[in-house]
Amino acid sequence: MKMTNRWNLLIYRLWAPIYDTTVNRIFMAGRQRAIQLLDLKRGEQVLIPGVGTGADLPLLPEGVDVTGIDLSPEMLAEARLKLDRRPAAVKLIEGDAQTLLVEPGSFDAVILNLILSVIPDGNACLQSALRALKPNGRVVIFDKFLAEGATISIARRLMNLFSTVLGTDINRRLSDLMMGCPCEVTHDEPGILGGMYRVILLGKTHRGPTK
Numbered sequence: 097m098k099m100t101n102r103w104n105l106l107i108y109r110l111w112a113p114i115y116d117t118t119v120n121r122i123f124m125a126g127r128q129r130a131i132q133l134l135d136l137k138r139g140e141q142v143l144i145p146g147v148g149t150g151a152d153l154p155l156l157p158e159g160v161d162v163t164g165i166d167l168s169p170e171m172l173a174e175a176r177l178k179l180d181r182r183p184a185a186v187k188l189i190e191g192d193a194q195t196l197l198v199e200p201g202s203f204d205a206v207i208l209n210l211i212l213s214v215i216p217d218g219n220a221c222l223q224s225a226l227r228a229l230k231p232n233g234r235v236v237i238f239d240k241f242l243a244e245g246a247t248i249s250i251a252r253r254l255m256n257l258f259s260t261v262l263g264t265d266i267n268r269r270l271s272d273l274m275m276g277c278p279c280e281v282t283h284d285e286p287g288i289l290g291g292m293y294r295v296i297l298l299g300k301t302h303r304g305p306t307k
């Protein structure tokens with residue numbers, strides 16, 4: 097099954113009330129590491145496409161300005177509940193993170209935790225995030241990707257049918273998502289679940305990588 101906005105709206109309406117108390121517990125170590133690697137400084141502008149229930153928000157340092165975008169009103173409603181637990185300014189926007197909804201070149205850092213494997217077109221999401229970044233901006237990604245060069249087994253295809261119904265695609269390659277994007281990998285380390293999830297830093301460049 098291909099991920100679509102229509103399906104995501106439905107499935108994340110169902111996830112919203114239970115996301116923080118179920119799957120998010122598994123993800124905490126990975127997202128903490130991602131934010132540590134981003135090394136945010138006071139006064140920096142941070143964009144979070146697919147901010148979801150705002151699980152990253154309480155982990156951000158004081159004094160950063162945050163803009164979070166999400167398609168799901170129910171996930172955003174959960175994120176709003178966390179706003180009194182963090183002092184930095186947070187703006188939440190309901191919308192499609194595949195389309196640029198913010199001022200181009202205005203962000204120092206972008207957090208793409210658990211979104212590139214969910215959003216229908218991960219490449220469009222990354223392109224749009226990079227357009228929003230300042231020239232020397234950086235992106236952190238905590239997510240699961242198919243190993244480069246690995247073929248997709250029948251078992252994995254079947255598992256993916258199940259996982260896409262639950263709202264995530266396990267068969268995406270980072271190199272495909274980065275095609276034509278003006279960025280390069282500056283750091284890549286195994287994250288949780290034996291390296292199935294990775295924590296990756298990207299730096300913005302002038303030209304995109306080719307395959």
Ligand SMILES: C[S@@+](CC[C@H](N)C(=O)[O-])C[C@H]1O[C@@H](n2cnc3c(N)ncnc32)[C@H](O)[C@@H]1O
Nearest residue numbers: 104108146147148166167168171192193209210
């Ligand atoms: C697995 S959750 C991750 C949420 C959050 N980034 C985190 O780390 O917990 C995926 C999120 O992507 C959102 N999403 C899916 N498609 C989207 C789109 N086209 N634009 C913006 N957000 C989208 C969903 O509503 C959901 O909140």
